[in-house]
Amino acid sequence: MDDSKKSAPLSPSPMTRRQAISTALMGTGSVAAYMTLGGCKASPNQAAAVLQSPKTIPGTLDIKWTGPAGIGDYAQANGNTHMTVNAAHALRDGGYDLTKAVKPEDEYDLVIVGSGISGLCSAFEYRKARPNDRILIIDNNAIFGGEAKQNEVEVDGYRLQAPQGSNMCVWPATAAENLNFFWHKAWRELGMPMGNEPDAPKWLDAPNMSLPKNHYSAMMVVRDRWPQAQFYPDPTAPGKMKVAMSPWQNGYKDMPWPEEAKQQMVKVDNFFPTLPAGEKDLDHWMDGMTYKDYLANVVGVTHQEVFDYLSPQIAAYGTGMGCETVSALAARDFLGPGTSTQKELQAVIDRRKVEATRFEPISFPGGNATIARYFVKKMIPDAIEGAYNLKDITYGKVNFGKLDKPGQKLRIRVASTALIVQHDGDPAQAKSATVTYVDNNTGEKHRVRGKSIIMATGAWINKYVIQDMPPELREAMDQFNHAPMLIINVAVRNWNFAEKLGAPALRWHEGMGWFTNVRAPMSVDGQAMPAEPGKPAILTFYVPFCNLIDKETLKMPVRAQCITARTQLFDMSFEDIEQKIRKQLGVSLSPYGFDADRDIAQVVINRWGHAYVVPEVGFLHGLDGKPAPREVVKQGYGRVRFGHSELSGVQVWHHACEEGERAAKQILELV
Ligand SMILES: Cc1cc2nc3c(=O)[nH]c(=O)nc-3n(C[C@H](O)[C@H](O)[C@H](O)COP(=O)(O)OP(=O)(O)OC[C@H]3O[C@@H](n4cnc5c(N)ncnc54)[C@H](O)[C@@H]3O)c2cc1C
Structure with a gap:
């Protein structure tokens, strides 16, 4: 279809553009800029108060705050735990006494801080060129993986797994590779299944119901494939909920x-942008305004x-915050309604007709x-028990003793929080840098020296850890700025x-658990979680x-919005969250035979205080002809390079790989 045949939408008014730019300025945390530019109704004092005392929680958290974390390898690592948060906040607040000299213990060719997908991919790429170099990866969690971790529980004799955060990838991988979509070559190099093997995994439907194969498909992008029950308070019966079934269909x-x-919601669903005259390209144009301004001034909402309705969709997909806060381009990157052109949509339809490019999220x-x-x-074959195949790598036990074995070329040291990274001398000349870290379990501090350093951690950590940047x-x-999830x-x-109910997907318009669905279990080599309604499952x-934060907060600078949201997440006890979710499920689902006391076996929470970098106005392409801040950070300095997925502005697994790979290549140019 030809986009040019559509009438050009209104370009944003000068006022809107100014507001958009002011929003970006506010995002820097400048209270002065916020107050001068005006246009917001939230009290400047309120915003200043939030910005000036970003102490999200007082005192020290304990295990009660973290809550039970299930069983298995991840039983002490459910999201940000009290251990990781206490250590990070002590670091931020200067709570470590670092005056006592700690002797350098060891020297490595490369020290990587962070064992999320980006840090792991950095090590993987670096080792291709220099397999004999010594690498140490330090991570503050009890296990590697960062946002890509899982929870495991046992219910009525069934062992069940579910993601703690990072969830979706694309299947078959051959299609992902052909399209270069949700794809990084590491997948093939790691020998992950491509989908064309005789023993490739399958995803199971229930006997009478098709199930989404992950938690994002039914949320928004391929929502038509599964009925979605949307719950909202019944105005005629206090305490009861009403259901709108797949409301976009009627x-x-x-x-x-x-x-x-x-009518406006229908219009958004059917809206295709076209580039206004005088604008460079769709991406730059949409990076210059919030999604809300786009919806209001271009679509007419x-x-x-x-x-x-739209805010939590794009926020959960990966922008962290909603329409008021993130750019229209960020919404577009995460397939927000009304942001793709007709041509782009047609391309999606076309590629479904060709087998080599037909894929689905799993x-x-x-x-x-x-x-x-x-x-x-x-990289460390005996760190996970079993053979090198999908089944054993997914279910095999982690052999923690093998992660950090003396003499091993690559060592992964978990439960260790980096406190200081500093060059040994002038960064421009130095041949190494020293990393001081604390053992989260013993409180002992240690130092290691790296000829090069990769920070596979986010800016909110790097700012405090790196001394000489x-x-x-x-x-x-x-x-x-980073938003919680x-x-x-x-x-x-x-x-x-x-x-x-006749629906595997559920969404709430009020309350704590915004979205979930029953997920199709993966079956590999005969092993699978059950796919029968009468048997246990995990609802993520x-x-x-x-x-959840109030509307006045959404008029504050982006930094203040994020702090307020994070405070809300961290202020709740585990019991608060558990009670809220139990109540919500009880009230909504009791008409369908669900009894929260009887049917809920266990609740595990995963708090991510800084889940996603917030792609606010100008974050992706920069403002006023200046480079985007992420491009500045990517350059690194001295012996230090940065390789976290936040630097892509679109946090997904393959971008984590790309950023990790780039950082490794930058380091290889130094050595
Ligand atoms: C809720 C959620 C859902 C997601 N869903 C998807 C999805 O469906 N599909 C998809 O492709 N992507 C998804 N993502 C995004 C993507 O998976 C992540 O962006 C990616 O895994 C992050 O990898 P990373 O290595 O860049 O960062 P991280 O995973 O953040 O890794 C950084 C590591 O450094 C550690 N660290 C921090 N400070 C220190 C310190 N001082 N010392 C030592 N270690 C430290 C952290 O604890 C962490 O382990 C999701 C992310 C979240 C949060």
Whole structure:
């Protein structure tokens, strides 16, 4: 279809553009800029108060805050635990006494801080060129993987896994590779299944119900394939919920909205942008305004109901915050409604007609934890028990003793928080840098020296850890803001309710658990979680905070929004969260035979205080002709390079690989 035949949409008014730019300035955390530019109704004092005292939680957290974390390898590593948060906040608040000299213990060719997918991919790439070099990876969690970890529980004799965060990839991998979509060559190099092997995994449907194969498909992008029950409070019966079933299919007629809001939502669903005259390209144009301004000024949305409907969708997908906060381009990157052109949509339809490019989103039992495990198994074969195949790498026990074995070329040291990274001398001349870290379990401090350093950690950590970074780098990092996410894994003894309801996907318009679905289990070599409604399963809830914080906060600078959201996440006890989710499921699903007391076996929470970098206005391409801050950070300095997925602005597993690979290549040019 030809886009040019559509009438050009209105370009944003000068006022809108100014507002967009002011939003970006506010995102730097400049209260002065915020107050001068105005245009926001939240009290400047309120914003200043949030920005000036970013101490999200007082005192020291304990295990009660973290809550039970299930069993197996990840039983002490559910999201940000009290151990990791206490250590990070002590670092931020100067709580470590570093005056006592700690002797350098060891020297490595490369020290990598962070064992998420980016840090692991850095090591993988570096070792291709220099297999005999000594590498140490330090991570503050009890296990490697970062945001790509899993929870495991046992219910009624069934062992169940679910992602803690990172979830979706694309299948078959041959199609991902052909399209270069959700793809990094490490997948093939690691020997991960491509989908054309005789023993390739399958995903199981329930006897009477098709199930989404991950937690993102039904949320938004391929939502038509599964019925989605949307719950909202029943205005006629306090304490009860009403259901709108897949409301996009019937013009949102059952939503408790004004008629005009329904019409606007339909308009968004069917809207295709075209480039206004005088604009360079769609991406740059959309990077210059918030998604809300785009919806309001280009699409013509006026109703808050529409913004509130869309915000958690894009936030959970990967922008962290909603329409008011992130750029229209960020929404476009995460396939936000109304942001793809007709041509792009047609391309999606066309490639479904060709087998080589026909794909669907899937997830491994513990989500992308499997990708992290492949990296580790490849580089330290005996670190995960079993053979080199999908089944054993997914389910094999981690042999923690082998991760950090003396004499090994690659060592992974978990439960160790990097406190200081500093060059040994002038960064421009230095031949090495020293990393001081604390053992989270013993409190002992140690130092290691690296001829090169890769920080596979986010800006919120790097700013505090790195001592001698040039001012332009620090300034660039200061422009990164990060939003929280809460992932709640609710292990249920059965999910008969979904059959009675006629929907495997559920969304709430009020309350704690925003979205979940029953997920199709992966079957490999005869091993699979059950796929029957009468048997146990884990419901994974994706909870962004953009709709949970109050509307006044959304008028504050982006930094203040994120701090407020994070405070909300960290202020809740495990019991608060557990009670809220139990109540929500009880109230919503009891008409369908669900009894929260009887049917919920266990709740595991995963708090991600800095889940996603927030791609606010200008974050992806820069403003006023200046380079985007992420491009400045990517340059690194001295012996230090940065390789975290936040630097892509679109946090997904393959971008984590790309950033890790780039950082490794930069280091290889130095050595
Ligand atoms: C809720 C959620 C859902 C997601 N869903 C998907 C999805 O479906 N598909 C997809 O492709 N991607 C998804 N992603 C994104 C993607 O998987 C992540 O961007 C990627 O895994 C992050 O890898 P990373 O290595 O860049 O960073 P991280 O995983 O953040 O790794 C950094 C590591 O460094 C550690 N660290 C931090 N500070 C220190 C310190 N001082 N000392 C030592 N170690 C430290 C951290 O604890 C962490 O382990 C999701 C992310 C989240 C949060």
